[in-house]
Amino acid sequence: MRISLELELKDKPGQLVNALEPISRLGGNIVSVVHIREEIKGERVPVHVIFDVDNHGRLEKILKELEERDVLISKVGEEKKKERISIMLIGHVVDTDLKDTLDRINELGAKVVDLDLEMPHPEKESSAKMNIEISEDIMKKKVFEVIEKIAEEKNLLVIKSLEA
Template identity: 45%
Template sequence: MRINLVLELMDTPGQLIKVLNPISSLGANLVTVIHKRDYKNENGNVPVQLTIEGEHEDLKNVVERFEKLGFSIIEMDGVVKKEKITTIFFGHIVDQDLRDTMDRINDLDGVEIAAFDIKLNGEEESTALINIETDIGKKQTVFDKIAEIAEEKNLLVINEV
């Protein structure tokens, strides 16, 4: 049995070897690897395409190990597993408990803030650009939570269309 995966890895030395080690140690074989270092996303991560083969249980164990090691599986056998959402908050973001805002988004099942960039303007209102990764089908849940937080904290929110 074969499985095709697309993972996102940090573009730092040693990341590719970390993802390749579990394959053979769990009884699977590497068929192909395409490491596209020229295609960095907004977080500086690079896609790595893998084709691995083995028994069903071995492949399942490899995927579980990747997830346990914190590797983001973007696609599995042509099925997109993660969606990316970009949103902007505008207002007194820091004064409205920034940690609480981030925790409430991250507490959603299958949702994780991948990047959070804030532009401070002294005592004036600030702008935060938030990149979120979510499991497929959870986009509306994320938008609803963001809208709830923005209304509660009196922030303007601009979601992607």
């Protein structure tokens, strides 16, 4: 799971390392650290840390050790991991109600974030490449099942990206 921490560190040398060390040592994989010196609050500097950890038990150990090290934790949040998949639909994509296709994908909780449409001539088949963002709580399998069903209903060919 991906964790977002907002910390407040004492404004003196070594405090950032003091906060990051237990995260790393206890199994956290640090993704991002933003040290916000412009927003000093009293004697403390805000720091935003994002890291991956494999379970809540490890997270609790990390939080406990940070508190023992006099690191103030102002916010703890879990970020949803997102994955992006690409598909291509070939056929009469526009004529078979492109908006309906997009709506049905988005209704699953997935999100079509990019759409490239190639329409050589109104009478000919078109193609649409879609980049779809899926959070980890949405099953990729379900998204593909719905896309396959839409393609079957609308007589479209589906091409999935290799990573899909």
